[in-house]
Amino acid sequence: MTSPASLTLHDLSKRYGERVLWHQLSAEVVPGELVAVTGPSGSGKSTLLNAIGLLEPASSGRITVGEDDLTRFGPGRARRFRRDVLGYLFQNFALVGSASAAANIRLGLVRSPGRKVLAARTAAALDRVGLGGRERTPVYQLSGGEQQRVALARLIVKDPRIILADEPTASLDAGNERIVLDVLRERAAAGGIVLIATHSTALAAACDRTLVLTPP
Numbered sequence: 001m002t003s004p005a006s007l008t009l010h011d012l013s014k015r016y017g018e019r020v021l022w023h024q025l026s027a028e029v030v031p032g033e034l035v036a037v038t039g040p041s042g043s044g045k046s047t048l049l050n051a052i053g054l055l056e057p058a059s060s061g062r063i064t065v066g067e068d069d070l071t072r073f074g075p076g077r078a079r080r081f082r083r084d085v086l087g088y089l090f091q092n093f094a095l096v097g098s099a100s101a102a103a104n105i106r107l108g109l110v111r112s113p114g115r116k117v118l119a120a121r122t123a124a125a126l127d128r129v130g131l132g133g134r135e136r137t138p139v140y141q142l143s144g145g146e147q148q149r150v151a152l153a154r155l156i157v158k159d160p161r162i163i164l165a166d167e168p169t170a171s172l173d174a175g176n177e178r179i180v181l182d183v184l185r186e187r188a189a190a191g192g193i194v195l196i197a198t199h200s201t202a203l204a205a206a207c208d209r210t211l212v213l214t215p216p
């Protein structure tokens with residue numbers, strides 16, 4: 001992780017046709033913070049994470065990380081930003097089912113640190129999420145909770161500066177929810193910025209603060 005910089009939303013708005021999701025949203029998230037994004041179903045939590053992740057544009061306003069204005073990035077820069085700076089944790093895990101846990105972790109990397117280092121990091125990350133020794137297991141043979149933890153191990157190995165987690169604990173039991181929260185907190189403590197879209201009041205309460213999306 002290098003050069004920590006704040007993530008700032010400047011008067012950010014999103015509408016689909018006549019429908020306004022969020023209007024002139026402004027917020028700053030500093031490195032080290034774990035922020036919950038909450039709001040009723042349909043308030044645009046996923047859409048906000050997608051806008052920050054440059055998967056779809058906001059309708060107006062700006063998103064900056066340090067000096068960089070993400071909303072002005074062309075496709076190449078957006079791709080590099082997603083590759084080099086961002087890590088995602090989705091409810092549906094976004095794993096390749098036929099590939100092993102270790103291969104899925106490798107897929108998240110921009111460049112390999114070398115075979116031995118990568119193997120050691122992968123082993124340590126799987127260990128951290130309670131899946132020590134499961135490197136070679138094909139993901140389709142893992143339970144939902146185990147798959148989510150492989151996705152978490154992938155984040156640990158990638159070590160992104162900004163993590164966008166969309167309902168990362170929605171289908172998990174209390175023990176696995178704890179692991180996800182603990183690891184995300186560790187990423188923030190290491191200087192990362194972590195945004196978690198969630199309906200879980202327990203998860204939101206465990207974050208440093210909450211950004212509430214209220215329909216206009």
Ligand SMILES: Nc1ncnc2c1ncn2[C@@H]1O[C@H](COP(=O)(O)OP(=O)(O)OP(=O)(O)O)[C@@H](O)[C@H]1O
Binds near residue numbers: 016039043044046
């Ligand atoms: N491409 C699109 N075109 C039109 N409307 C869309 C599009 N994408 C999302 N929406 C609408 O925007 C609204 C916000 O969706 P979003 O998934 O961001 O909400 P959410 O707060 O994450 O909801 P939930 O808590 O139910 O997951 C929804 O009503 C959805 O139907």
